[in-house]
Amino acid sequence: MLRQIGKRLSIAIPSVIGVIIVTFLLTRVLPGDPAVYFAGPAATPQAIEEIRKSLGLDKSMPEQFVRYVKDLSTGNFGNSLTTGQSVASDIASRLPASAELTLLGLLISILIAVPLGIVAAVKQGSVIDHACRIVATAGVSLPVFFTGLILVYVFYFRLGWSPAPLGRLDIFYSAPPHVTGFYLIDSLLAGQFETFRAALSQLILPAATLAIFSLAPITRMTRASMLAVLASDFVRTARASGLSPRAVIITYAFRNAMLPVITTLGMVFSFLLGANVLVEKVFAWPGIGSYAIEALIASDFAPVQGFVLTMAIMYVLLNLMIDMLYGVIDPRVRLEG
Structure with a gap:
């Protein structure tokens, strides 16, 4: 396992280096001059x-890049001109909200898509199967920001069931003591159940927006993978041996169908980190997505570079976790690696 992890990291390091170079170059060719923006019109x-x-910014591009790499090697992402704080501290304070x-x-x-995909595959051609296809089509067709606006209009403006989409907590509540940065966990650890309820009520609509966006690929992949496994010889043998349908589906079929589903989950998680940018703007969520957008509008290079680099490192770690899960689920993958 350690050998496999080392091999994956050796492949990921050049990717991170490439991201550093591309991000630096792209931020330098963006329209707008940070000096003009912060100096003011007068x-x-x-x-x-x-x-x-x-x-x-008066130095040459190679000199700026060398300085940037030296700062990164010491963990210094630079300072944000819009907030006046270091980019590392800004990202550390906002990343838990996005996560x-x-x-x-x-x-x-996952709680909706995986069972729905399994049932749709087992009962192919049924009403549930057709409902699965409708859910998948709707999830792909609806833009994530449009879904968020519709949910806000229905559940906040029309029905009044949801609180105002103005951040992580209502103005009448204060943040729980910082432990993990996750308000739901921190409020439970502190025994502040009213704060937990308030944080959960603020989370429901934006989380539902992301869930609707990600339902389609997970459902479709679960259904397709289960259909392929259910048609295999070993499943027929298991059924002929007199095993219960539940044991055949869960123990034999779903376990062998999990690898494509896990791959899809990794891709969906990456997509959700990108979709967070739009959802955070709709719900005034103080995450790193809105932080990067505000910095980009202000031509503030350091936060944009820090955001992209943080996302790249998260993608690398996510892919590493998926590779490790492959070895846990199917030992043959570990042996081949």
């Missing part, structure tokens, strides 16, 4: 030039 050319020097939202949305999606 600034003189001399004041703009002084700001440019303080930001290091909590993404993980809850993915969990809701």
Whole structure:
């Protein structure tokens, strides 16, 4: 297992290096001048030039890149000009909000999509199978921001069942003591059950938006993978041996159908991190997606670079976890690696 992890990391390191280079170059060719933006419309050319020097933008591109890499090697992502804080601290404070939202949305999606895909495969051509196809088609067709706006309109504006989409907590509640950064977990650890209820009520609509977005690929892959396994010889043998339908489906069929589903879950999680940007703007969620958008509008290079690099590292770790799960589920994968 350690050998397999080392092999995967050796492949991932060049990818991270490529992301660093591409991100640096892309932020430098974006329209807009940070010095002009932060100097203000009434600034003189001399004041703009002084700001440019303080930001290091007066140096050549190779010099700027060398400085950027040196800072990264010490864990310094730079400072955000919009917040005045270090990018690392900004990302550390906002990442739990995005992670909590993404993980809850993915969990809701898994709890609905996987059973739905299994039942649709077992009862092929039934009403449930047709409902599965409708859910998959609707999930693919609806843009994530449109789904969020519809949910806000129905459940907040029309029915009044949901609180105002204005962040992680209602204004009448204060954040729980920081332990993990996840308000649901931290409020339970502190015994603040009212805060837990308030945080959960704020989470439901944005998490449901992400869940609807991710239902389609998980459901379709679960159904397709289960259909392929159910038609295999070893499943027929298990049924002929007199095993119960539940044992055949769960123990034999689903376990062998899990590898494509796990791969899809990894891809969906990556998609959700990208879709978070739109969902966070719709629900005023203080995550890293909205943080990156605000920095991009302001031509603030450091937060954008920190955001992209953080996402790249998360993708690498996610793929590593998926490879490890492959070995746990199917030992043949571990032996081949």
